[in-house]
Amino acid sequence: MAQAIRLVFSNYQYVILAVAIFVGLLIPLSIISEYIFLEPYVIGHIPQGNEFAFSLIIIVSALSGLVIAMNVFRIRMMRASKRKMSGSVIGSFIGAAAGACSCGPIGFAVISTFGSIGGIATSFLTTFEIPLRIGAIGLLVFVYYTTTRSLKIECQLNK
Amino acid sequence: MSTKGIVVAGITVAIVIGAIAIFASTQFGSETVNLDMGRTHGTISTAMGSPILGNPSAPITIVEFGDYQCERCYQWFHTTKPALVKDYIDTGKANLVFVDMALLGRDSPIAAQATYCAEDQGRYWEFHDMLYNSQEHIDNGWANSERLKAFAFSMDFDMELFNSCLDSGKYSKRVQYNISEARKNGATGTPTFFIIDADGGQQKISGAQPYSVFKSVIDSMI
Numbered sequence: 021m022a023q024a025i026r027l028v029f030s031n032y033q034y035v036i037l038a039v040a041i042f043v044g045l046l047i048p049l050s051i052i053s054e055y056i057f058l059e060p061y062v063i064g065h066i067p068q069g070n071e072f073a074f075s076l077i078i079i080v081s082a083l084s085g086l087v088i089a090m091n092v093f094r095i096r097m098m099r100a101s102k103r104k105m106s107g108s109v110i111g112s113f114i115g116a117a118a119g120a121c122s123c124g125p126i127g128f129a130v131i132s133t134f135g136s137i138g139g140i141a142t143s144f145l146t147t148f149e150i151p152l153r154i155g156a157i158g159l160l161v162f163v164y165y166t167t168t169r170s171l172k173i174e175c176q177l178n179k
Numbered sequence: 180m181s182t183k184g185i186v187v188a189g190i191t192v193a194i195v196i197g198a199i200a201i202f203a204s205t206q207f208g209s210e211t212v213n214l215d216m217g218r219t220h221g222t223i224s225t226a227m228g229s230p231i232l233g234n235p236s237a238p239i240t241i242v243e244f245g246d247y248q249c250e251r252c253y254q255w256f257h258t259t260k261p262a263l264v265k266d267y268i269d270t271g272k273a274n275l276v277f278v279d280m281a282l283l284g285r286d287s288p289i290a291a292q293a294t295y296c297a298e299d300q301g302r303y304w305e306f307h308d309m310l311y312n313s314q315e316h317i318d319n320g321w322a323n324s325e326r327l328k329a330f331a332f333s334m335d336f337d338m339e340l341f342n343s344c345l346d347s348g349k350y351s352k353r354v355q356y357n358i359s360e361a362r363k364n365g366a367t368g369t370p371t372f373f374i375i376d377a378d379g380g381q382q383k384i385s386g387a388q389p390y391s392v393f394k395s396v397i398d399s400m401i
Contacts, residue, residue, distance in 0.1 A: 054251060054386045054387060057385070057386055057388050057392070059383070059384075059385060060382060060383075060384060060392065060395075060396060061392060061395070063388070063389070063391075063392060065388065065389045067254045067258055067387065068258060069254075070254075123246065123249040123250060123251040123252065123283065123368050123369045123370070124251075124367075124368040124386070125367035125368045125385075127283070127368065128282060128367055128368050128369075129367070131282055131283070132282075136285070139282075139283070139284060139285065142283070142317075143283070143284055143316075143317035143318055146250065146316075146317060147316045147317060147319075
């Protein structure tokens with residue numbers, strides 16, 4: 021596994037891509053989940069009892085950065101299939117959607133647009149925020165595992 | 180001084196102390212039913228909102244748009260609000276009005292209506308606090324009609340009055356008016372706060388932000 025990571029991230033383009041995905045997910049998710057506020061002052065605030073939920077956001081963002089960058093490498097360098105890429109994107113999307121639709125502007129926009137169905141969806145996402153994020157992490161870990169395995173096989177085949 | 184003089188002086192002192200106590204409790208402690216149908220704070224019509232918590236003539240008013248089923252409102256209620264009440268509301272520097280933005284679930288509007296049924300019995304804030312102390316997941320039944328009545332029963336309300344109020348939907352339009360007021364003023368989520376000074380200047384704070392943010396904003400406006 022370490023070999024696969026070394027192989028991908030020996031090219032700094034993929035390090036930059038992974039960091040960009042990590043930051044690009046972490047900051048919007050923290051804003052949507054109300055851990056970062058932009059007005060009236062830029063301030064970060066994790067309410068007591070929300071430490072675990074916040075750490076799940078960090079894990080989802082980090083895994084997304086890692087797995088998506090590795091799959092971009094596979095697709096570009098080895099002309100591999102895009103199936104695993106969609107798995108990682110779905111994992112990231114579930115991790116992002118969970119909890120994003122609570123009391124915040126997105127939740128109310130969904131309710132205003134979709135009425136009672138939107139209300140049911142947002143309440144589901146809010147109620148099961150933590151299990152959904154854990155599920156998303158599970159999916160991303162699975163994609164990471166299969167990606168590193170196929171990278172090993174594909175690299176050996178290419179040798 | 181004669182005995183008669185001492186008695187008169189004692190009664191006078193007792194009356195003065197009693198009057199001060201009644202005045203103080205009227206100003207800062209107990210709640211006043213909102214009868215001002217033209218009540219506004221800044222650009223917000225709070226006529227259909229909660230009674231004012233704190234000194235009605237305080238230089239700063241905090242308007243909170245909230246939902247009883249909103250988890251972030253619950254967090255704000257338990258983390259930021261106690262310090263604000265202690266430092267600003269109890270000291271007469273600010274007061275607070277709660278305006279319903281009851282949109283999150285099907286039980287949100289009925290929970291909001293129930294608070295006004297409690298207001299009919301002069302106990303709005305007590306019931307408001309009870310709801311935020313009892314919050315569970317959205318629409319899992321914790322804020323349905325039966326549970327709201329159970330809360331009222333446990334708080335020793337006049338149940339005939341409370342039940343008829345809730346069942347009749349007496350305050351349904353009041354809650355709808357408050358929701359439209361939230362939208363009109365650009366509240367896009369709960370909780371959303373507007374800090375309003377005596378001149379009508381106002382500052383919006385979106386989300387369950389920490390006490391330090393409220394302190395900075397309020398202190399800059401006093």
